[in-house]
Amino acid sequence: MNMLADIFTGLFVFSGILFFAAGALGLVRLPDTLSRIHALAKADNLGLALIVIGLLPQAPDVLAGVKMVAIWLLAQLASGAVAQVMAEAAQMENMAGEDLQHGGGVLHPAGSGVVQTDTRGDLRA
Amino acid sequence: MADMLFLAASLLLVLTTAGLFVLWRRGRDADRLLTIQLLGSGCIAVLLLLAVAMGEASGLDVVLLLALLAALAACGYRAAIGQAGRSRP
Numbered sequence A: 001m002n003m004l005a006d007i008f009t010g011l012f013v014f015s016g017i018l019f020f021a022a023g024a025l026g027l028v029r030l031p032d033t034l035s036r037i038h039a040l041a042k043a044d045n046l047g048l049a050l051i052v053i054g055l056l057p058q059a060p061d062v063l064a065g066v067k068m069v070a071i072w073l074l075a076q077l078a079s080g081a082v083a084q085v086m087a088e089a090a091q092m093e094n095m096a097g098e099d100l101q102h103g104g105g106v107l108h109p110a111g112s113g114v115v116q117t118d119t120r121g122d123l124r125a
Numbered sequence B: 001m002a003d004m005l006f007l008a009a010s011l012l013l014v015l016t017t018a019g020l021f022v023l024w025r026r027g028r029d030a031d032r033l034l035t036i037q038l039l040g041s042g043c044i045a046v047l048l049l050l051a052v053a054m055g056e057a058s059g060l061d062v063v064l065l066l067a068l069l070a071a072l073a074a075c076g077y078r079a080a081i082g083q084a085g086r087s088r089p
Helices: A002-029 A034-060 A062-101 A110-125 B001-023 B029-054 B059-087
Strands: none
Touching: A002 A034, A002 B001, A002 B029, A034 A062, A034 B029, A062 B029, A062 B059, B001 B029, B029 B059
C-alpha cells in the first residue's frame, strides 16, 4: 500500500515537472508576450496541480492535505488574474512603443499622452 | 521517497533557473515580470516538494504566503504602468 502511494506520487510529480518544463520552454521559445503569458498561465498551473495531487498521499495529516489544495486553488486564482493584468500591461506597453515609433516619445510627454489616449479610444471603439 | 522528492525539487529549480536566465537577457519589462511569475510558481512547487520531503508542516505556510505575494508582484507592475501612462507614456 505504501509502495503504491510512492509510485503514485512519483508518477504525478514527474509528470508535473514535465508540464513545468513545457511551460518554461514555451516561455523561452514563443514569439510575443501574449503567447508567453498563455504558456505561463496554463502549463505551469497544470504542473502545479499534478504535483499537488501527487503529494496528497504523502501528507502527514488531513490539515496538511487541505492546505496543499488551498495553495493550489490560490495559485490558480492568482494566475488567472495575473494573466489578465499582464496582458493589459503588455498591450499598454505595445501602444507606448507604437507611439514612440510615430515620433512622439519621451521628449514630448504632453503631446504623446494625447496621442496615446486617441489610439486607445480607436482600438476600443 | 524523500530522495525522489529532493531530486524532483532540484530538477524543478534547475528548470526555473534556466528559464529565468534565458528570458532575463531579453529587453522588455513585461517579459522580465513574466520570468518573475515563472520563478513564483516554480518556487511554490519546489517549496511544496521540500516541505513534504522534510516533513515540515510549517513549510506549507511559507508556500501559502509565497503564492499570495507572487500575485501581488504583477498587480504592482500593472499599477506602476498605469501611473506612467498618465504622466509619462
